[in-house]
Amino acid sequence: MLIYRTDSDPVYGQGKRFDFLLTQEGYGEYVSVANDLSKMTGTLTGLYFDPDDYTYLEYGDFGIKSIEFLGSKEPVTYYYVNGTLMNTFYQPESVNGLIYASAYKMLQRMGCYVVWDSPAQTLYAEKNGQSILLTAGNRMALVNSQSLDLGAAPYYKNGHFMVPLLAVCSELGLSVTTEPPETVEPPPWDGCPEWYFDTDGHMEGWVASGVALARVSDGMVNLKCITTASAFKSPAFSIPAGEYRYVTIRCKNETDGNLLKVHFITDQDGAWGGKRQDCLISRKDSAFQEYTIDMAQNVKWRDLITQIRVDPTPNLGNFYIDYIKIHN
């Protein structure tokens, strides 16, 4: 991944990146479109190279001969499925005048139940009782177990299962437009201070600082801590301290630090500092661990709690969070 920042958005990452799927050893030439074109605005002010996103702990040589910006070849069309910009998942492409889109994560994000069968090269998706079974190389699909000619066959390419966008969305009851929705209302806070980080790219209002990367994917937040003062701050809320005594966090700490701190502020005392509970956590995790912190141990956990801040670990490296909840 080649992660960038801009003058209008100076934090590295958070969707501002180019993905390169390396398909050979030795030098090869790879071209990538920005992961989220809506973030490609202003002036680029920095690049950060991450040679391997998912096997961060593997070691080996990695060489780069050149990095070149090619500019935009053609105007980009943005596609919105049920009002959500979908160019962020993988750039849709036009084949013989038909728009194809990478289906797996897009359909998941649209609330579909999705199953990918790799040996069979089939993708099954279901939403609100409507189902569709798609097969690579076969223009016939099964819609609610009935055979349907899509007019064009899905195909598998670079790890993406590409499907005819309009036909598939229409069978699943999803709208497709090339205009952004009129208004984008943030989801209302439903009074439940729980954050699961299960939607790719959606930080649920949390803001990270002191990190090289903060990103939600595969059901978790990845914080790449680069300073000893990495912090992860919640959105604002308002809950009575007496009814919400515990903070539970499920995390995987790949750093060799072992101290997690949970700071908080209240409606009566909005200053960070002095109000926190610490939790000893395991180091160099290979699996997720769940910790529950009794905030009532701190006498200042009272009145209305309005925000928390999680300081993941005082050391450098990857820290992953599956969920955070405040509860009794």
Ligand SMILES: [Ca+2]
């Ligand atoms: Ca999660």
